[in-house]
Amino acid sequence: KQEVTQIPAALSVPEGENLVLNCSFTDSAIYNLQWFRQDPGKGLTSLLLIQSSQREQTSGRLNASLDKSSGRSTLYIAASQPGDSATYLCAVRLDKLIFGTGTRLQVFP
């Protein structure tokens, strides 16, 4: 059974810091991994999708890496801003998406 874990559960940092969010999964038989952002009371916004054959994806200040053999992914956020404050979720997919419990990020001015 696939299990997805995210650490830390919560993170509070001053504006401008570079951040690393971690995601680990127990079964490496996946098609892809997606990182999402969820604002309080809102839906999910897809940030990055990494196919199982890829090592990393970049979008603006975000960079996600995938090491399928070790069951790990990291989301790197450069030069964090208060607008980055949200919950970040990773999800692995074979037939369906299995989500981690999320990292709640607060960036203060």
Place this chain on the structure above:
Amino acid sequence: NAGVMQNPRHLVRRRGQEARLRCSPMKGHSHVYWYRQLPEEGLKFMVYLQKENIIDESGMPKERFSAEFPKEGPSILRIQQVVRGDSAAYFCASSPEVTGAEAFFGQGTRLTVV
């Protein structure tokens, strides 16, 4: 191309009533997934459907819950005889019929049972 549309956005039901949640996938998407998010918890998989077929319902409670995705029209998640514990946000996602394709989520329906 509109995104995944869910309605209603908010739904209030009294205990014992029925709740119907609708999800219209993105154009060209034939796969629909339903998830439930309890307050302060993560997203839990409920059911995976393709047109007219239930592919995986391993996350659905055995009683009171059902889902369908007909040939025409939106996917429907139906909860009969709602109880307070059903209060949650219900999210729908869709993807095309391509292995490993990106999934897109709707804004969710927030169900409150009073």
